[in-house]
Amino acid sequence: MTRSLTAxxxxxxxxxxxxxxxxxxxxxxxxxxxxDPALIAPFEAKFGVKxxxxxxxxxxxxxAILDQSRPGDWDVLVIDAVDVPxxxxxxHLAELPADKLATADFFPELVMAQNNVVDGKTxxxxxxxxxxxxxxxxxKVDPADMADxxxxxxxxxxxxxxxxxxxxxxxxxxxxxxxxxxxDLTADTLPTLREPLFALRxxxxxxxxxxSAQTALATGEVDIMVGGGxxxxxxLAADNPNLDWTIPAQGGLRxxxxxxxxxxxxxxxLALEFVNYITSPEGQALLATSSCYWGMPANAKAGDVLTPExxxxxxxxxxxxxxxxxxxxxxxxxxxxxxxQDLWTEMLQQ
Amino acid sequence: MTLAxxxxxxxxxxxxxxxxxxLAFFVLPFAAMVALSxxxxxxxxxxxxxxxxxYIRFFTDWTLFKALVNSxxxxxxxxVVSLVLAYPLAAIIAFxxxxxxxxxxxxxxxxxxWTSYVVRSYSWLLVLGQNGVVNKALxxxxxxxxxxxxxxxxxxxxxxxxxxxxMLLTLTIYANLIQLSPNYARAAQDLGxxxxxxxxxxxxxxxxxxxxxxxxxxxxxxxxxxxTPQILGGNTELTLPQLIMLQLGRSGNFPLASAxxxxxxxxxxxxxxxxxxxxxxxxx
Numbered sequence: 001m002t003r004s005l006t007a008x009x010x011x012x013x014x015x016x017x018x019x020x021x022x023x024x025x026x027x028x029x030x031x032x033x034x035x036d037p038a039l040i041a042p043f044e045a046k047f048g049v050k051x052x053x054x055x056x057x058x059x060x061x062x063x064a065i066l067d068q069s070r071p072g073d074w075d076v077l078v079i080d081a082v083d084v085p086x087x088x089x090x091x092h093l094a095e096l097p098a099d100k101l102a103t104a105d106f107f108p109e110l111v112m113a114q115n116n117v118v119d120g121k122t123x124x125x126x127x128x129x130x131x132x133x134x135x136x137x138x139x140k141v142d143p144a145d146m147a148d149x150x151x152x153x154x155x156x157x158x159x160x161x162x163x164x165x166x167x168x169x170x171x172x173x174x175x176x177x178x179x180x181x182x183x184d185l186t187a188d189t190l191p192t193l194r195e196p197l198f199a200l201r202x203x204x205x206x207x208x209x210x211x212s213a214q215t216a217l218a219t220g221e222v223d224i225m226v227g228g229g230x231x232x233x234x235x236l237a238a239d240n241p242n243l244d245w246t247i248p249a250q251g252g253l254r255x256x257x258x259x260x261x262x263x264x265x266x267x268x269x270l271a272l273e274f275v276n277y278i279t280s281p282e283g284q285a286l287l288a289t290s291s292c293y294w295g296m297p298a299n300a301k302a303g304d305v306l307t308p309e310x311x312x313x314x315x316x317x318x319x320x321x322x323x324x325x326x327x328x329x330x331x332x333x334x335x336x337x338x339x340x341q342d343l344w345t346e347m348l349q350q
Numbered sequence: 351m352t353l354a355x356x357x358x359x360x361x362x363x364x365x366x367x368x369x370x371x372x373l374a375f376f377v378l379p380f381a382a383m384v385a386l387s388x389x390x391x392x393x394x395x396x397x398x399x400x401x402x403x404x405y406i407r408f409f410t411d412w413t414l415f416k417a418l419v420n421s422x423x424x425x426x427x428x429x430v431v432s433l434v435l436a437y438p439l440a441a442i443i444a445f446x447x448x449x450x451x452x453x454x455x456x457x458x459x460x461x462x463x464w465t466s467y468v469v470r471s472y473s474w475l476l477v478l479g480q481n482g483v484v485n486k487a488l489x490x491x492x493x494x495x496x497x498x499x500x501x502x503x504x505x506x507x508x509x510x511x512x513x514x515x516x517m518l519l520t521l522t523i524y525a526n527l528i529q530l531s532p533n534y535a536r537a538a539q540d541l542g543x544x545x546x547x548x549x550x551x552x553x554x555x556x557x558x559x560x561x562x563x564x565x566x567x568x569x570x571x572x573x574x575x576x577x578t579p580q581i582l583g584g585n586t587e588l589t590l591p592q593l594i595m596l597q598l599g600r601s602g603n604f605p606l607a608s609a610x611x612x613x614x615x616x617x618x619x620x621x622x623x624x625x626x627x628x629x630x631x632x633x634x
Contacts, residue, residue, distance in 0.1 A: 058601030086394070111580065159499070165585055167600070205504035206584030221479050221501060332391035341601050346413045349588050 024049040026270055028076035029062055031055065032210075033128070033290035034278075042286075043277045049270065059083040066092045066113055075271040077124075081115045081256035082168070082329045094124040094263040095167045100272065101125050102299055109323045110298040113179055116258055126215050126262035127278055128287055128304045130295040132169035133252030135228025135245040137217065146224070149177040149248045152338030160206040164227025167344035168329050169253045173227065174200065176250045178328065185330040190339055192261060199349050200226065212294060217243060217324075232254075234294035234313040247325050253328035256298070281305050288314065309338045373441050376493075380615075387608035396605060404609035417593040418613065424504065424589065428511040435512065436564070438518035443520070444527035448597075452466035457515050465585025471581040474510045476499055478582070480528065483594025506528035510582045511572055518571075538565045569621050574614060590614055 024047075028034065032055050040051050056062040066074060067090070067318045079087055087093050103111050103125060105305055116124045134146050140160075145151040152161060163170055172182045176230070205222050206212070208230075216222045218236050225232055233243040259278055261271040277283045284297035285305035296314055297306075303316060315322070332340055352550065387405070389398045407415045443455045462470065477483045478500040485497040501507055513613070538548040545568040554561075581588075588596070590610060595606035 056601035060598045063601060065596070066602070110384060203439075205499070206586060208502075208584065211472075212475070212584070215475060216502075219476065219479050220481050245575075261587075338391075338601065341596070342605070345593070345596060348585055349413045349416055 015019070023188050024267065024270060025052055026050070026075050026267065026274055027073060028053045028274065029054050029056055029065060029074050029262070030076070030078040030080070031057075032292035033295070034285060036286070036290040036292060037309060039278075039283070039286040040288060041151075042282070043274060045055055046277075047270065047273060051274070059086065060169050062091055063087060063092065066262065072266040075265040075267055077258065077262050078127070078257055079124070079259045079330050080329075081112055081124075081126055081129075082331050084258050084260070085118055085331075087260075088123045090120045092263055093260045094265065094268060095121045095123060096125065096236065096261060096272065096275070098122040101278070102276065105301045106298050107282075107319070107323070112256060112258075115128070115256075116260075124258035125275060125279055126256050126298040127259045127275050127284070128295040129254060129256040129298060130231045131229035131245070131247055131252050131322060132164065132166075132173065132227045132246065132255055133247045133326075134244065135217065135225040135232045137220070137223045137240075137242050138244045139242045140220070140223040143244070143246065146246050147248050149173070149250050152224065152226065153196070153203050155203075158203045160183050160198075160223040162213050162225045162228075163200065163204050163207045163221040164213060164225060165207045165338055166227065168253060168332075168333060168350075170227045171197065171344070172253045172327070172330050173329070179250075182253065182327045182330045185332070185336070187339060188280070190336070190343065194343060197343065197347055198350060201350050204249050230314055231295050233295040235291070237313040247322060252326045254323070254328055255295075256328075257295075280306055285310075286297040341348050383608045384612055386605055387522075387612050389605040389608075391603055391605060395600060404606045407606070408609060414593065414610075417588045417590045417610075418617070420587050421590040422617075423567055424507060424511070424579070427508055428515060428572050429568045431508065432515040432519050432568055433561065434563060435497050436516045437523055437561070439516065440520045440523035440527055443536075444524050448452055453529075456521065459520055463514070463517065467578055468581070470617065471510055471512075471578055473567060474506065474513070479505050495513045501582070502586055502589065504583065506582040506584070507579045509603050510578045511575070514578075515568040515572065518567060522564035523557060523560045524566070526557040530556055558628050562625050566621060566629060572619050573617065573621075 015023055021314060028051060030053050032073065034040070035053050035055055040053065044050075046052055054065070056065060062077070062079060066077070066087075075196070077087065077093065078259050084093070108125065109114060110126045110129055112126050116122060116126065121188050134149070134152075136143070136146050141157065145156065147152070151157070156215070171190075171193060172185070174197050175182060175185050175189070178192055178196060198312040201207070204226070206216065208216055208225075208240050214232055217228070217232060218223055218240055229245050233245050236243055259275050261268055261275060265271050277309055278287060279299055281299055284299040284302035288297040288302060288306065289310055294314065296316075303311065306314070306316070311317070330336075330340075385398075385427070386396075388400045388402065389396050390401045390403055400615070439459070443452055443459075447455050465473075479485070480497045480499075482501070484500060485494075488494045489497065500509075534552050535548050538552045545550065569602065574591055576589075576595055579592055580595075581587045585592075590613070594607050594610045594614070597603040597610065
């Protein structure tokens with residue numbers, strides 16, 4: 001071997017020795033909060049595996065990825081809790097052993113059996129939740145006004161509002177503003193939302209995704225975010241303590257995300273270990289304070305791990321009241337879902 | 351075997367990998383997309399068949415068709431503004447900057463594009479914001495009394511696009527200008543043409559291939575872009591790529607998304623047909 005080759009080959013050998021050699025890889029289809037290395041590293045270290053994370057946005061996109069994949073390509077799926085039955089219907093989720101899940105430690109409202117259990121079989125477990133309500137900058141907005149949704153379209157805040165770009169929670173909020181419970185949202189009641197939704201759009205400056213909404217609130221581009229909540233404000237709390245959120249008198253919506261094992265996974269035991277790590281108090285505390293967005297952990301025992309500052313930002317002590325006042329997302333059938341999305345598209349095109 | 355036959359076979363052999371690649375990764379997927387565009391949704395299931403309903407819906411539903419109108423309007427404005435800004439810049443670099451500094455000038459021109467496209471779009475969001483650099487400068491200079499609503503608007507989308515495409519057009523036009531012999535301008539001026547007449551009747555026609563090539567690329571890249579209008583436009587209106595993404599990410603309506611994509615392809619093909627006479631993609 002020549003001297004010129006010795007050095008690079010030695011370097012490659014050293015790099016290979018220094019790199020962790022993983023016997024197994026776990027493939028997870030997730031939301032952005034799971035891509036925080038602080039959350040994943042402890043699991044990888046404990047089990048000596050590499051967790052490959054693919055981020056997706058929108059249930060349709062996630063299910064399309066699963067549809068186009070081979071069995072065994074994916075092991076874990078994170079999905080909107082309201083869409084768990086849809087994933088089960090599509091054959092994408094495997095049954096979980098209910099007795100091996102940490103649901104006994106969960107906030108009772110977050111077990112969400114109506115979503116995670118289908119025909120008596122558990123397919124997913126709630127991992128994180130929060131609220132889609134009204135987030136605002138309390139130095140620029142009268143907090144008393146935010147207690148009433150009618151203030152949003154009263155003219156006082158025209159051009160200072162961002163709408164969260166997700167039709168389900170915002171249409172749910174507009175429905176609450178009209179006195180329609182989210183569970184009562186049907187093809188018959190949907191037309192009554194058209195006028196107030198368009199009025200809200202007229203009063204707003206933009207319709208934003210998560211990052212754009214956070215940017216707009218943080219930079220003072222807008223002062224109010226309809227559909228926002230702790231998931232927008234908590235992650236910015238350290239730099240911008242003026243951001244706050246409230247559930248108005250008409251009520252708010254509770255979002256929740258679930259995690260499950262993908263049907264056809266070739267390593268269901270390891271996938272279940274990952275689910276149990278994420279729903280453990282330690283995993284829950286890290287997930288709740290993920291760098292992408294914050295949210296309340298479903299496991300109440302995460303309160304023992306979170307710092308007092310983190311719990312304050314999450315408004316931990318106020319959860320009983322919030323849980324009592326918040327309604328679940330609407331769960332539309334295919335026809336209503338299409339009608340809701342058509343209405344949303346029309347609103348965007350105004 | 352004759353020499354001609356052998357050369358023909360060799361030619362096909364050399365082309366075979368490229369043809370196979372194009373067939374596998376363009377022709378077949380495109381054919382699948384066209385076939386899917388004639389399917390329809392039954393609930394959340396795709397029903398295959400020959401149903402032109404997606405196309406009929408697109409051309410009769412103003413909410414959908416307006417997305418194409420918005421895309422065309424934005425693309426037209428971006429192309430014209432970028433051309434107006436890029437031509438003088440390319441001419442200055444080609445004719446006024448000393449030859450030894452021209453490479454550096456071009457490098458400086460494309461320097462901003464060493465950063466990610468998404469990061470650059472979010473940066474524009476901050477620059478154009480209520481408390482952004484532009485508004486602060488205008489307020490400081492006393493030009494405006496109240497901050498302008500620049501972000502989350504079509505204006506912001508156009509500015510973001512123009513920032514990108516001015517540089518692209520500068521490169522294509524510069525490549526054309528630098529190949530022009532100065533004798534053309536000298537001859538025109540010897541024959542009594544002024545500066546404007548020389549430019550209008552001699553320089554511009556000779557650089558038209560570079561202009562049209564840059565304009566075509568601007569059109570294609572601009573009308574198909576999703577990121578810039580999504581980040582800078584603030585969802586205040588929908589463009590065609592945004593509408594396609596809504597069908598894919600939210601609705602799972604792949605047949606309608608396919609039909610919209612075919613419409614987008616058709617528009618790009620029409621643009622190509624309109625500019626093919628002057629296109630010189632080989633000069634890039």
